[in-house]
């Protein structure tokens with residue numbers, strides 16, 4: 001169904017987390033507001049979000065969590081190698097607690113606040129997950145009079161004298177197009193993680209990268225903006241979800257709750273490359289993005305478990321509380337049946353053998369027996385002289401059967417491609433706004449990162465989606 005009117009104060013492209021926040025904010029400012037959503041339902045990847053970043057929120061005050069914003073800024077600038085834009089990151093950090101409070105006042109429920117592994121205590125976990133937050137925001141936006149159309153995508157921006165004046169939209173079912181005029185257009189399309197060609201411009205060797213998003217984050221925002229003169233900014237960072245089962249036959253989300261995947265990415269488990277050589281301190285899994293980067297330094301990666309590891313995970317549980325790696329179960333009660341089922345299905349990503357020599361032969365990993373002998377020696381001495389893995393996670397491999405799990409890298413989101421200013425206005429090559437055009441959420445979050453996603457600041461993209469959606473609207477109102 002086409003939008004009811006021909007013209008709006010604000011057209012928001014994308015009805016995910018940032019678009020929904022922008023819609024609520026726009027109605028607070030009494031802007032006539034249209035949200036275009038190309039999917040059949042709203043929420044985008046916002047539906048899967050665990051929590052959002054905030055500093056000095058009502059929850060943190062209640063929990064006695066006191067974060068020095070300048071120290072946090074310095075830390076994140078250093079983590080990004082100063083590729084993050086300091087004024088924009090500062091504005092986000094300074095406003096973030098207030099944005100959490102604003103969401104709370106709208107009825108968005110938070111369960112708790114805290115860190116994720118070695119990180120700042122910033123992630124505000126949504127009670128009921130991202131889906132509940134999305135539904136609350138949608139209810140607020142529609143009750144306040146924002147109009148939503150689904151299965152309708154933005155195809156092209158219209159421009160007059162350099163000013164963005166409207167959007168050509170398309171019915172995703174019929175392919176018919178239609179024109180809508182707008183005083184301002186806000187891009188909130190979720191970044192580019194689902195566009196392999198764009199991902200390739202960031203990571204050339206991308207065949208083992210597997211997106212776990214909803215498939216709709218195809219970089220539309222940046223491509224729409226580039227067509228009207230926006231700068232092609234750095235392609236920024238991809239949020240790697242660490243090691244993921246490399247299964248070429250099924251979509252990655254099938255394995256998201258897999259206990260085998262969680263077992264294969266424990267700090268204590270040995271990783272080897274295509275030759276069977278060890279290549280990294282496996283406690284890199286404390287940072288899922290670093291773990292993803294490490295995997296991509298090799299042509300192939302295998303996680304090697306022995307039966308003792310399977311028994312330990314099954315009967316005792318995790319070797320350590322999980323850091324910011326993918327979510328791990330508390331008990332690996334399905335691990336053995338998952339292994340048995342997978343072996344019965346002859347899935348290529350899992351191989352078992354009675355001996356290490358046989359596993360090496362089956363997987364064509366000639367160096368594996370020597371690597372395990374060396375690793376067991378390291379474990380016996382309690383010191384990883386090769387890569388410096390912490391002694392607590394040095395666990396030898398002795399007891400067959402042995403298992404090899406092939407790993408690729410999961411991706412949750414990809415940030416970059418556009419440059420925005422502190423008002424979230426999209427900038428051209430000269431650093432000046434393309435009049436009438438704003439970008440928020442993942443479409444603009446390349447401003448906050450260097451080459452590696454900031455797992456040190458958990459909840460940072462969802463927090464930014466909320467901050468930037470609101471910031472853009474308040475800025476455009478102040479500018480008019």
Ligand SMILES: Cc1cc2nc3c(=O)[nH]c(=O)nc-3n(C[C@H](O)[C@H](O)[C@H](O)COP(=O)(O)OP(=O)(O)OC[C@H]3O[C@@H](n4cnc5c(N)ncnc54)[C@H](O)[C@@H]3O)c2cc1C
Nearest residue numbers: 014016017018038044045046050154190441442459461462
């Ligand atoms: C499984 C998973 C878990 C995550 N967990 C977290 C977390 O816990 N914390 C965190 O900070 N981040 C998390 N993220 C990152 C997440 O992407 C962001 O936090 C958040 O969704 C970004 O909001 P957004 O509005 O930019 O994108 P989205 O919420 O994805 O919304 C973009 C919307 O734009 C629509 N769209 C795209 N192109 C067009 C077009 N041409 N026309 C119309 N509509 C269009 C899409 O269909 C989509 O609905 C997670 C991501 C995934 C995949």
